[in-house]
Each structure stands twice: as structure tokens, then as C-alpha cells.
Amino acid sequence: KQEVTQIPAALSVPEGENLVLNCSFTDSAIYNLQWFRQDPGKGLTSLLLIQSSQREQTSGRLNASLDKSSGRSTLYIAASQPGDSATYLCAVRPLFSGGYNKLIFGAGTRLAVHP
Amino acid sequence: EAGVVQSPRYKIIEKKQPVAFWCNPISGHNTLYWYLQNLGQGPELLIRYENEEAVDDSQLPKDRFSAERLKGVDSTLKIQPAELGDSAVYLCASSLSPTDTQYFGPGTRLTVL
Numbered sequence: 472k473q474e475v476t477q478i479p480a481a482l483s484v485p486e487g488e489n490l491v492l493n494c495s496f497t498d499s500a501i502y503n504l505q506w507f508r509q510d511p512g513k514g515l516t517s518l519l520l521i522q523s524s525q526r527e528q529t530s531g532r533l534n535a536s537l538d539k540s541s542g543r544s545t546l547y548i549a550a551s552q553p554g555d556s557a558t559y560l561c562a563v564r565p566l567f568s569g570g571y572n573k574l575i576f577g578a579g580t581r582l583a584v585h586p
Numbered sequence: 587e588a589g590v591v592q593s594p595r596y597k598i599i600e601k602k603q604p605v606a607f608w609c610n611p612i613s614g615h616n617t618l619y620w621y622l623q624n625l626g627q628g629p630e631l632l633i634r635y636e637n638e639e640a641v642d643d644s645q646l647p648k649d650r651f652s653a654e655r656l657k658g659v660d661s662t663l664k665i666q667p668a669e670l671g672d673s674a675v676y677l678c679a680s681s682l683s684p685t686d687t688q689y690f691g692p693g694t695r696l697t698v699l
Contacts, residue, residue, distance in 0.1 A: 514691050560628055
């Protein structure tokens with residue numbers, strides 16, 4: 472059974488710091504991995520999606536890497552801003568997911584960036 | 587383009603009472619998902635619809651939970667009777683097809699007293 476773990480559970484940093492969020496998964500047979508952002512009282516917003524054949528994806532100040540063989544992904548946030556404060560969730564799509572986009576989520580990392 | 591709409595956004599009820607949540611997916615999206623998100627946890631799939639057919643409801647507690655998707659558009663998730671442990675956020679998501687990206691609604695936060 473696929474399990475997704477995110478470390479740390481919570482993180483508080485001063486504005487301007489570069490930071491790394493970690494995600495690990497137990498079964499390397501994945502189709503892709505996705506990072507989401509969730510603001511309080513709101514739904515999930517997709518940030519980056521990495522296909523199993525890719526090593527990384529970048530969007531603005533965000534960079535996500537994937538090491539499928541070791542079951543790890545990292546989300547790097549450069550020059551953090553207070554507006555980055557949110558919960559960041561990692562989700563994997565198992566390779567054998569019955570032909571649909573089944574997502575297995577981690578518990579998330581709650582990030583607080585203070586001025 | 588409007589996103590996934592859910593209502594109500596918040597609901598407080600006493601245990602043993604019934605409750606219903608409503609979801610309006612993005613127009614044209616044939617696949618609809620209901621997720622349960624407990625505090626401090628990631629979402630877990632409850633049920634998936636392809637048009638009006640429930641094709642994956644293995645995680646839905648069928649003794650008290652039910653869902654329907656009339657005419658393959660809007661969907662309703664019902665709990666009867668509610669228990670204290672049902673307090674959580676109920677998220678709805680939709681996608682064009684089963685293999686496409688899922689778009690999430692803001693969720694309904696349920697508190698059972």
C-alpha cells in the first residue's frame with residue numbers, strides 16, 4: 472500500500488529565506504507526483520506536477536525535484552515571502568491506479584513565513 | 587471560468603442529525619470526486635463519479651454516508667446520522683476525464699457537536 476510522508480509537519484522561517492520541504496513515498500511505481508498549496512478555508516491549488524520520467528520542474532520561485540528510485544521529492548522555495556504561508560501537500564499517482572488519476576496525499580507541511 | 591463550487595462552506599450540527607453537502611463541478615467536467623480531509627491530514631478519496639455513475643466508492647462508509655450525482659452534473663454527499671468523528675473538511679474536485687488534472691473546491695467544514 473502506497474504511503475506518503477511529509478517532513479517537517481510545520482515550519483516557521485523569516486522572510487527571505489530559502490527553504491526545502493520534503494516528501495517521501497513507499498512505492499516507487501508512480502505515474503507522477505504533484506505538489507499542492509492549501510490556504511486556510513480554501514481548496515487545493517496545484518503548484519507543480521512531475522512526471523515519473525522527469526527529474527524536476529520549475530515555476531517562478533518554486534522548484535520541485537523527484538528521485539523515484541529512492542522514493543523522494545523536494546519542493547524548494549527561493550526567497551520566501553509572507554504570502555507563501557500555507558500548507559503544502561504532496562500527492563502521488565500510483566502507476567497502477569485503475570486507469571484514473573488516483574491521488575495519494577501526504578499530511579502536508581504547514582509553512583509560516585514571518586516578516 | 588468558474589471553479590468548483592461547494593456549499594455550505596461551514597456547517598455545525600449536533601450528533602445524530604442529518605447533513606448534506608452540495609458540489610457544482612466545472613462545466614464540462616465528467617469526473618467528480620468527494621474527499622474527506624481530517625485536521626492535519628491530507629485528503630482521502632471517498633467516492634468518484636464518471637458522469638452519473640459511482641465507479642469507485644470503496645472508501646465510502648455506506649452505513650451512514652450516501653452520495654448522488656443527478657444528470658451527471660451537480661452532486662450531493664449526505665451523512666445520516668452524523669457522528670462526532672465526522673467532523674472534518676469535505677472537499678469536492680472535478681476533472682475533464684478520469685486521467686486529467688483534478689481541480690478542487692474550497693470545501694465544507696463540518697463540525698459535529
